[in-house]
Amino acid sequence: MSQKVVLILIAVLMLSACVGTQSILVEDQPLKGINITIDPGHGATQAYDSFRIGQTGEREEWINLRVAKILSRKLTLAGANVLMTRTKDRDVSLGGRASMAKLHNSDLFVSIHHNGSTNDLSMDFPIVYFHGSGDMNPASVDFANILIDSMRAEMDFQQQQAGAVYSDHLIYSSGTSVLRNTIDDMPGVIGEGGFFTNPSGEGRLKSKDYNKLEAEIYYKAILEYFDRGTPSATCLLPDSLKYIDLTRPIEFELDDGFGNTFFIENSFKVFQDGVKIQSSWDSNSGVLTAIPDSSLERTVSFQVFARNLQGNAIHPVPFKFLTKTGWDWLSHEKWFEAFDEAESLYAQAIQGDELESVTSVLHLYKLSLELQMVHPKAKIAEEKILELLQKKQTLVEVDLSEEIEAQQSRLKDYYPN
Ligand SMILES: [Zn+2]
Known part of the structure; x- marks a missing residue:
């Protein structure tokens, strides 16, 4: 073979190798374009917090951070834009964590924690929290259910059947700060992958391999959640609107997360200021039309609910408007x-x-x-x-x-x- 031919052959081989690699990269990026905030709970509390610690001295905030870092790398490799609220053992305010998630335009907020109990060291099971009422926060509950099922199936807990998906109102009467302050913008959960106060639980959570397994479980749950498509609603109102006319129907254009309008029949609901109002769905146009109630409030907010055929619900982001009353008040x-x-x-x-x-x-x-x-x-x-x-x-x-x-x-x- 002449030198020239060999060179051409090498060039062709290199080119095909490049093309091959590229196509693999594209296929391996199922989360491309998706913004995710990973929030490793707590941080730098060693000086004053004697609760969040196992019997042999492992601290919850260290476990949270290790799992979060592994997860963050996996998500980034899958094409997601990942924001970590902390990457070191340092304190970040709860308000700051929520603000960061909002500025990142997150499609999902995942706060990673581990549980502790001062009175029952035998406790060893998973919990996933969502904010507020499940009916009003269905997308977060969807993700929470996927996550807890795979935690149960693949992690080692002594009480495999205990634990559940719970509202964060069971922790504090107004819920948790990070979930309460992000709910208007994105679905979110707090995951508690077992108890560090349980001696064998602490043993597992200290192991880097077990941290990897837990990160893999979060990763797979996130992949599955986005694979089902994230349906959304857009309000069809002119931008120049001064105030909303509540005597006229209001229209929302729905997308099932795949650019189509395939939703589960009878899953459509529209709420005005937390109260269900009448609505009708037109599958041909993909438009959900609601009949607003009159209101004496200065502002009014609408939330849209529907579930796509893959089982994922719309995250009901509130659409807020000034009313005529509000406009009159403003203009006076x-x-x-x-x-x-x-x-x-x-x-x-x-x-x-x-x-x-x-x-x-x-x-x-x-x-x-x-x-x-x-x-x-x-x-x-x-x-x-x-x-x-x-x-x-x-x-x-x-x-x-x-x-x-x-x-x-x-x-x-x-x-x-
Ligand atoms: Zn915690």
Whole structure:
């Protein structure tokens, strides 16, 4: 063979090798274009937290991080855009974790935890939490069910049949901060892959191989969830709308997650401010038409529910609108007046020592926030509210720390920048 022919042959071989590799890469990226936030629970609590620790000293936050890191690598290789809320043993606020997930435009939020019990060391089973009521949060429940089934099938628990998918209202009456503050934007769960307080559970969770197995279970659950398609609804209203006319039908265009309109019959529902309203589905056009109820509220919100043929539900992101009442109120400038009046009285209130003037300026700022979503200076109002609450604390004997903390996390959650 002449040298020239050999060179050409090598070139052809290299080219075909490249093409081959490329096609493998494309096929192996089932999560391409999907944004996922992985949240390893807790972090850097060693100095003060003596609860989240096993008998031989393994800390929950370390296990969470190891599993999350392996999972994150797998997801990235599968083409997903992965955001980790922490990659080291460090503390990140709960509000900060939710804000990061929202800024990442996540299609799914997965918080990785492990459980502990102070009174029953025999406990060893999985739990997956979703936020609020299952009926109102069906997509999160869909994912939670896939996840817990594979945890049960493939991980080692001493109580294989115990544990379940639960609402996070069973942990706190208002649910967990990370799930509550992400639910308007994405489905999400908190996974608890066993108990570190159980001696054999801790033994397993310390093992890197077992961490790999757990990460693989999350990975497969995520693949299966997205493989079923993520159906969605779009509200068909002109962008120029000043307020919504509640005397007219409202239309939503549905996609089953595959660019089609195949949904389970009778799975369609529309809720207005948490109450079911009348709706009808046209499979030819893929449009769900709802008849709104009249409302005296200044804003109104709609949520759309339906389930595709693969069994995945739409995540019912709320569509929020100004009503005629809200528009009238806005256009009469009461809202701007409240803000301007608050601004003009602020300096005097914060420098003085009069409880009455602090309280009345606080009230005006809060009033100005009633239509927060269209308030151009909402952040300023929120900051002034915090300062006035702190001022008020110096003037009254009652403990306002809870209110102050709530305001601090509001600022963090709603105005991350
Ligand atoms: Zn935890």
